[in-house]
Amino acid sequence: MPVSLENSKLIYRGLKGCGIRLLSALPETWLVHLIQIAEDDPEMRLVRLAKEEEGVGLSAGAHFAGVKSAMLMQNHGFLAAINGIVSFAHLYKIPLLMLVSYRGSFGERDPWQTQGGNVTEPLLRAMNIPYSCLDASASVEKRIAQAHTLAESSLQPVALLLTRDLMWGE
């Protein structure tokens, strides 16, 4: 599988470096290594969800408990979580660090991913969610730390889009 193990490790190191100790996730191809690394790490509590929106509640509970968390999902999972993001995280000022695999963009071969790719950034902008693309390994750790800092200081959801350039080696 040409998912980049090296860059998955780098992303994981970025999350650990911010003190993330709870990770909610729903698998997809690009995220398999990240989820496996989290599963193998005794310091990380991995919570496998039925639907991504549950992750908003989990992260809110973790925040109330003083535990730092992140959400790992595909952009279609972000679409599935939107009501929770708006009517919980935005309404109650809950910091969310969302790592979203950016399927359906340039280079996408799977026809079923393409519509989600079209709407991901417009929706993030419409929802006023600060976001940035992770596209080069050199800046991964720093940008994760910056996103986490902003989520915590602003008490709001922040998104990092995991791009094909970073996640997929062909």
Place this chain on the structure above:
Amino acid sequence: MMLRIDCLRAIYSDLEKCLVVTIMGALPAELQSLGHRPNFFYLQHAMGLASSTGLGLALCLPHQKIVVLDGDGSLLMNLGTLSTLARYKPRNFVHIVFDNESLLSVGGFPTATSTGTDLEGIARAAGIPQTCSVRTVDDFASAARRAISSEGLQTIVAKVEATGPKAFITDLGLLENRFQFRRHIQSLAAKSR
């Protein structure tokens, strides 16, 4: 038929040492009419996520008892939560579902439990280790007390009448409630240090 507020009244003092997360609408209005406490968090939207919030709390605070006061309408919007709860089986989690077979807070539309959907059966089949259904206040109070004072994940479905207070808005601000709740948890952590 039993009233939800009588159930809440019956366990009100048992909730004092728990962290309580509720759904929106009539339920939090009734609980607040009995008296708000800093260990109560009312999720006044995001239907379905009260139980997910409780799971986050339960996993992060394993020595704290978490009580989620859910409803049939909310749980039906997020049935997957039962499978996630059952997967992790937090031993400090009590899931109480008030089933009035109605979306009362938005005008009383009947939910699928009014046509036979059995939430206790769904919880059991999802893998929740202990489940029960209760129809009287006495049965409710003893089931809830037993669950709160013992270990193990449990779902209690309480069949209640579809009535509630006239108004749902209280003078407790959403953000006030949220910050107070977090601060309360921080003070518990400071005490146990």
